[in-house]
Amino acid sequence: MRLPLCVLLALAVTAGSVTAANWPQFRGVGGNGLAESSQPLPTNIGPDSKHIAWKVPFPPGHSSPVLYGDRLFLTAVRDKALVTIAVDRTNGQLLWEREAPYKSLEEIHSIGSHAQPSPATDGKLVVSLFGSSGLYCHSVDGKLLWTRKMGPFNNDFGAGTSPVIVDDLVLTVQDHDTNSFLAAYDKRTGKLAWKTDRSEFPRNYCSPVIWTVAGKKQVIVAATLRVVGYDLATGKELWTVRGLSRSVCNTPVIGGDGKLYVAGWARGGDIDERISVDPFAKMIAALDKNNNGTLERPELEKGHAIERRFPQVDRDKTGSITRAEYEYYRNLFDVARNVVLAIRPGASGDATKTHVAWEYRRHIPFCASPLFFNQTVFTVKDGGILTSLDARSGKALQTKRVPGAGNYYSSPVAGDGKIYLLDQKGRLSVISGRGKWKVLHRAQFGEETYATPALVDGRIYLRTNGHLYCFK
Structure with a gap:
């Protein structure tokens, strides 16, 4: 039987296997920020909304919630202790809390946290990273399985990239002012599988993304001046595209059309x-x-x-x-260029001139990662400037300011035809998920917000700097 061309392309180029009802890493399955369930999501959410299923006080931290089965995992700082926390996703009840010991706390940005990276889970293990002491792997029941000591790093803004679990490996990229690297560890033992030197790169904050092309998995990392694709099996560099900003603080996304969308902004890199x-x-x-x-x-x-x-x-x-x-x-x-790039799959070597489908040089996001939804790429720049781009051509469809007009450290997520955005001041904007988008709802949580919400089974799990919410 011959499969239609569209099916063959979907099999050849994917963002990884999809598991419904889970949100296993930063921005969910494949890091794409999309709800996998078709269940409806509430629109009119807020700190006093009738849609609150539960709300619990929670210690501060910038990490984003990850979920698998009936458990939700986060990291936090409780009275100077660095902790990994598991709660029951049905009611917010604490299941366990484990401390990560350290000799000295890393330096962090004035608005930073010592619990910045989001954890990752495969339903059996949960891996968390603290820049003050390293990687910690627990069973989902809270048993410590292994640790890999690392940090504090040579970076006065602290560590901020999130680990990912893929197959039998735990991946972390640590780009700092010296001794930058990408590494893979056996998820069962913590033993180093491979380590790739990235000392050419200074501090960056892009978490790794897995891109499956022609049946082979690549590790994608965007950073100073270029994005790189590495072989998952060996850590060897396979391809690169040049022409990025002098630092990258957000994470690329793999679109449903098979292309890779990369954004990078740093002051002094705009056209004008x-x-x-x-x-x-x-x-x-x-x-x-x-x-x-x-x-x-x-x-x-x-x-x-x-x-x-x-x-x-x-x-x-x-x-x-x-x-x-x-x-x-x-x-x-x-030479730095603030830009959004669309990259076609199949690159080898320097693909700057061969595999860039389009680029866009205006209204580039700083920390908020791009979102691919309904054949449209959405980006939110500090100040609440939301731009929608046609994913096929890169043509701007609409640029307007959303109600949340602050800085954005939380990344947009989408489901049920809606996009959810949170600025640093806790101002929520819900918009329609179309190129010519409209504001559907706004709310003020009254607490600073750095974490990216999780959308699972018709529920929204949202963290502020003082509470953890579940909306349904």
């Missing part, structure tokens, strides 16, 4: 807003007051592009910027 700095030789001649051949922070004009980013430019954290460090960052300012 560039950052340019003088060459090192000119700076050192004018500013090197102690004549040591390097630049120290007090020697730089306060507010200068390099002074503002001194800890990032000083990658080895010696307190001085060398010529190599300075010129590396100056080049980033010159």
Whole structure:
């Protein structure tokens, strides 16, 4: 029997196997942010909504809920303790809580958390990562199975990428100012399967995504100036597409059309807003007051592009910027491009000129990951600027501001024809999931929100910095 071409394409290019009624990692199955169930989702949700199934106080943290079976998992900070928590998804009741010991807490951003990465689960294991101490694997009943010590990393913003479980492996990418890497561990034992050096990349915050092309799984990571596809079996680089921002803080998504959608934004990379700095030789001649051949922070004009980013430019954290460090960052300012890219499958080697289907250079999101829904790519830029793009052509369909007009660390999720967005101030916007979208509902939770909601079996699991909600 011959299968229709559309079926063959769907089999050849997928975002991974789909398991209904679960949300096993950051942004759910395959990291695509889509509800797998066709059950209706409530629209008019909020802190006093009639749709609240349960609401419980919850310790703060930025990680997003993951669910498998009757359990929901999160990480949090409770009285300086770093904890992995399991609750009953039917009523929010605490099932167990396990602490991750540490010698010293990592440095974090002023709005950061020591519980930033989201956990991952396969229904038997739950893996959590803390930048202060490493990877922890528990059974879903709370038994500690193994740990891999790592961190604190060389990064004053802390660790923020989430692990994923694929087949028998746990994957983590850790891009920091030095010693960046992508690694795979045996999920049963924690033994290292392979580790790929990524020292060319400074700090980035893209979590790995699995892209299955022609029956083979690739690990996708977007970061400084380029996105890379790695062989899941070996960690070997298979292909790359260049032309990204100088840092990437969101995670790509694999569309239902088989393409990979990547976004990256950093200040100074927009078409009409560039950052340019003088060459090192000119700076050192004018500013090197102690004549040591390097630049120290007090020697730089306060507010200068390099002074503002001194800890990032000083990658080895010696307190001085060398010529190599300075010129590396100056080049980033010159070549970085804030952009949304659509990449076709089947790439090999440098595919910049062969596999980019389209690009879009306006209204690029910073931390919120793109969403593919109804043949449309949705992005939300800080300030609540929501753009819808035709996934086939990259043509902008609509750009408007949603009611939540703050910064976005939570990523959009969709189901039942609706898209849910939460800004940092806890302002919710629910919109119709079409190119010419409309606002359907708005609400104010009154607490800061960094986590991405989970949509499972007609229910919405939403975390603020003080509570965990379930809406139905």
